[in-house]
Amino acid sequence: MRKAIKKLFGGIDLTWPMVIAAAIIAGAFTAAMAIIPGLHYTSFNTITVTFEAWILFGIIIIMNSKSNLDSALKCFVFFLISQPLVYLIQVPFSWQGWGLFGYYKYWFIWTILCLPMGFIGYYMKKNKWWGYLILLPMIVLTADSYSTYFSRFLFSMPRYVLVCLFCACAMILYPAAIFDDKRIKAVGGALGGAAVMVLTVLCLLDPPVYSTEIMGSNDEHMFDDSYTVYLEDDKYGDVSIIYLDSLEDYFLHADFRRSGDTVLTMVSPTGEKTEYDVHIERDTYDITKR
Numbered sequence: 001m002r003k004a005i006k007k008l009f010g011g012i013d014l015t016w017p018m019v020i021a022a023a024i025i026a027g028a029f030t031a032a033m034a035i036i037p038g039l040h041y042t043s044f045n046t047i048t049v050t051f052e053a054w055i056l057f058g059i060i061i062i063m064n065s066k067s068n069l070d071s072a073l074k075c076f077v078f079f080l081i082s083q084p085l086v087y088l089i090q091v092p093f094s095w096q097g098w099g100l101f102g103y104y105k106y107w108f109i110w111t112i113l114c115l116p117m118g119f120i121g122y123y124m125k126k127n128k129w130w131g132y133l134i135l136l137p138m139i140v141l142t143a144d145s146y147s148t149y150f151s152r153f154l155f156s157m158p159r160y161v162l163v164c165l166f167c168a169c170a171m172i173l174y175p176a177a178i179f180d181d182k183r184i185k186a187v188g189g190a191l192g193g194a195a196v197m198v199l200t201v202l203c204l205l206d207p208p209v210y211s212t213e214i215m216g217s218n219d220e221h222m223f224d225d226s227y228t229v230y231l232e233d234d235k236y237g238d239v240s241i242i243y244l245d246s247l248e249d250y251f252l253h254a255d256f257r258r259s260g261d262t263v264l265t266m267v268s269p270t271g272e273k274t275e276y277d278v279h280i281e282r283d284t285y286d287i288t289k290r
Contacts, residue, residue: 009177010125014064014074023078026057027085034086035093041259041281043149043162048086052145052167054079055138058114062121063178075118079111127180132188135174139192142170147199155208155282156259168196207257209237210280213244214287215252221274223266224250232263236280239264256280263290 012018033039034048047053058075065071087100094100124131146167153160175188217223229239229252237256244251252266264276264287279286 005177008060009063012060012064014061016074016077019061019074019078020081022057023081024085026078027082028089030082030086031089034090041156042159043164043166046145046149046160046163050145050148051141052163052170055142056170058117058121059138059174059178062118063125065118065122068119068122071122072115072118075114075121076111079107079114083107083111124178127184129181129184131179132175132184135178135188139171139174139195142167143195143199146171146196147203150200150203151208152282154203155210155257159259171195208282210254210256210282210285212254212256212285213242213251214239214254214278214285216247217250221252223252223268226269228267230265231278232265236260236262236278254285256285 030047033044039045057078061074061078062071065074084101084104087104090100091097121134124134146164149160149163149167153164171192172189173192175192176185179185179188215221223241225241225243227241229241231237231239236258237254239252239254242251242253243249259280259282261277261279264278266274266276268274275290277288277290
């Protein structure tokens with residue numbers, strides 16, 4: 001295992017054809033993760049929206065490059081090919097069509113930044129203590145992903161467990177994989193481990209809640225604060241009827257605490273019950289009258 005990690009982070013003869021082939025594979029894989037509905041809201045889909053996997057790809061390129069310029073150019077070309085390809089492959093499958101490329105502006109900025117990041121990142125190969133300071137922004141971005149997805153894991157267990165494990169291991173193991181100096185390995189690993197523990201505790205102390213208004217009083221769903229509402233299983237959260245002064249109307253408010261499927265029941269003052277099937281995700285929901 002140690003030899004395999006050492007080879008991955010500095011033992012590959014990284015040629016330009018390999019960089020281009022890897023970029024095409026990474027772009028096609030990411031597009032597939034975005035297209036397949038069954039992979040939405042899972043660890044496999046996270047590569048389409050956040051940095052953690054792309055940071056790994058960038059570090060591998062940097063550590064197997066032959067010079068600062070070689071590192072900068074290979075990082076730049078890798079992302080210049082892979083990122084547009086992600087959107088290009090999705091075009092026939094998306095209702096947005098070519099409009100998907102509106103999201104590419106954000107990733108194009110990061111692609112341009114790959115030039116200085118790849119150039120500076122090459123200095124990590126010097127095996128100096130300040131090399132960890134170059135690595136640190138990548139650790140911070142990975143930590144941000146860990147915090148995001150550990151919170152989502154708490155909301156949607158067991159989903160997102162794989163990406164949480166990946167981010168936690170990356171924060172701890174990157175210094176060991178990149179540097180030869182035992183002191184840098186030890187300090188970097190300790191700092192990464194401490195970050196994982198702190199972020200885990202913070203997420204546990206502030207569990208995720210998805211608060212939203214899921215229904216307004218209208219001709220199809222007429223209700224007011226004399227009605228009673230509840231979820232079949234309260235582990236999914238709480239619901240209540242509120243009055244919004246700004247809209248001068250009653251709304252059904254929900255504080256969801258877990259993803260899944262449940263039944264919402266609304267009871268009128270006369271005892272008439274109306275039931276709705278509710279499907280909950282971390283940032284969206286579906287509600288259908290039975």
